[in-house]
Amino acid sequence: MSQSSAEPVPSVPAAAAAEGVSAEEWSDWRWHMRHRITTLAQLRRWIEVTQEEEAAIAGCKGRYRWSITPYYASLMDPQDPACPVRQQAVPAPGELVADPTADVDPVGDRYFRKTNRVVHKYPDRVIMLITEACPVYCRHCTRKFHTTDVSGSYFRDNEGEDYEEDFRYIEEHGGIRDVLLTGGDPLSYRDEKLEAIISRLRAIPTVEIIRIGSRFPVLLPQRITPALCEMLERYHPIWLNTHANHPREVTPQFAAAVDRLLRHGIPVGNQSVLLKGVNDSVTTMRTLMTELVRARVRPYYLYHCDDVTGVSHFMTSVQKGWEIMEGLQGHITGFAVPQYVLTTRLGKIPLNPPSHIQRDDALELHNYRGEHLVLGPDGRPKGPAETPA
Numbered sequence: 001m002s003q004s005s006a007e008p009v010p011s012v013p014a015a016a017a018a019e020g021v022s023a024e025e026w027s028d029w030r031w032h033m034r035h036r037i038t039t040l041a042q043l044r045r046w047i048e049v050t051q052e053e054e055a056a057i058a059g060c061k062g063r064y065r066w067s068i069t070p071y072y073a074s075l076m077d078p079q080d081p082a083c084p085v086r087q088q089a090v091p092a093p094g095e096l097v098a099d100p101t102a103d104v105d106p107v108g109d110r111y112f113r114k115t116n117r118v119v120h121k122y123p124d125r126v127i128m129l130i131t132e133a134c135p136v137y138c139r140h141c142t143r144k145f146h147t148t149d150v151s152g153s154y155f156r157d158n159e160g161e162d163y164e165e166d167f168r169y170i171e172e173h174g175g176i177r178d179v180l181l182t183g184g185d186p187l188s189y190r191d192e193k194l195e196a197i198i199s200r201l202r203a204i205p206t207v208e209i210i211r212i213g214s215r216f217p218v219l220l221p222q223r224i225t226p227a228l229c230e231m232l233e234r235y236h237p238i239w240l241n242t243h244a245n246h247p248r249e250v251t252p253q254f255a256a257a258v259d260r261l262l263r264h265g266i267p268v269g270n271q272s273v274l275l276k277g278v279n280d281s282v283t284t285m286r287t288l289m290t291e292l293v294r295a296r297v298r299p300y301y302l303y304h305c306d307d308v309t310g311v312s313h314f315m316t317s318v319q320k321g322w323e324i325m326e327g328l329q330g331h332i333t334g335f336a337v338p339q340y341v342l343t344t345r346l347g348k349i350p351l352n353p354p355s356h357i358q359r360d361d362a363l364e365l366h367n368y369r370g371e372h373l374v375l376g377p378d379g380r381p382k383g384p385a386e387t388p389a
């Protein structure tokens with residue numbers, strides 16, 4: 001990955017060049033949105049589709065949406081069905097297996113929904129689900145019921161223009177100081193529509209910060225245009241959290257998009273999801289977190305994969321999550337270690353591995369190398385600590 005802040009020269013991948021795609025088209029996010037891969041024939045231009053993938057694509061018809069940007073397709077390994085990028089984007093048979101414990105909405109968006117778009121779980125902040133549209137429909141999406149599931153549309157007015165009810169809710173609940181724009185992916189909207197939403201929010205005196213949850217830096221970094229960044233900068237403080245799950249996604253184009261955001265004063269964080277077969281190894285996660293920090297992206301959360309209908313095949317055990325967290329904590333820079341969390345109807349609950357054991361009136365602590373220290377109830381060491389070898 002390049003550390004340079006200079007714009008990478010857009011090089012058109014061979015599969016696109018063979019179709020006559022120009023460098024100008026490849027660097028234009030709207031071209032990618034117009035040319036998203038939505039058919040088997042189009043997908044075959046990028047990868048050798050397996051029988052399982054073909055069957056899953058057929059099975060998803062009328063059930064789950066799928067689309068892939070040419071940019072994200074260019075990151076896929078054409079020969080390897082276990083490719084971590086491919087698994088996140090190409091339908092798999094596991095999506096169609098009914099899991100009795102899975103739920104379409106395990107995080108409770110529907111339960112906490114107060115208006116068409118506002119979900120209010122915590123006293124001082126809300127999320128606004130402003131669109132169902134995404135550049136790629138990720139197979140592991142927590143909100144699969146209103147992004148990918150064609151039968152579970154969330155919006156009662158088909159994403160109409162009228163947001164006043166949503167803004168009024170925020171105005172009338174004066175304790176709301178933090179609004180997270182999410183969806184779907186808010187950056188699917190053109191700049192003008194996004195600006196209309198953000199400027200109206202900024203006019204609400206109690207709203208201190210506006211956050212954007214967007215996977216565009218990963219799925220289509222060309223979307224992070226200078227014009228978008230200049231628009232966002234007018235409404236500070238704006239924060240953006242993106243969603244990279246594998247080091248293969250941390251490309252020079254990703255780093256350049258992050259650089260543009262940072263140069264306009266927009267801090268960038270990352271939320272990963274722990275996905276079986278994609279990133280459930282210490283080595284992969286260490287590389288991901290250190291590569292993100294090299295790109296000046298702060299790892300924020302590592303989500304335990306929710307038991308969402310159509311997503312259960314990506315779930316790992318909490319034990320696996322602890323093994324990974326123990327492989328990060330102490331082994332890499334402290335701020336490169338995300339917080340391991342589970343999203344529930346009760347809110348986000350930290351799932352970090354226990355670092356201590358309570359023994360009568362003492363706390364036994366261990367460090368990343370397994371060395372021990374015993375603390376009394378006053379927080380002072382009891383007895384000699386183990387001396388590192």
Ligand code: SF4
Binds near residue numbers: 133137142
């Ligand atoms: S971009 Fe985000 S909201 Fe859209 S499908 Fe992917 S994970 Fe879900």
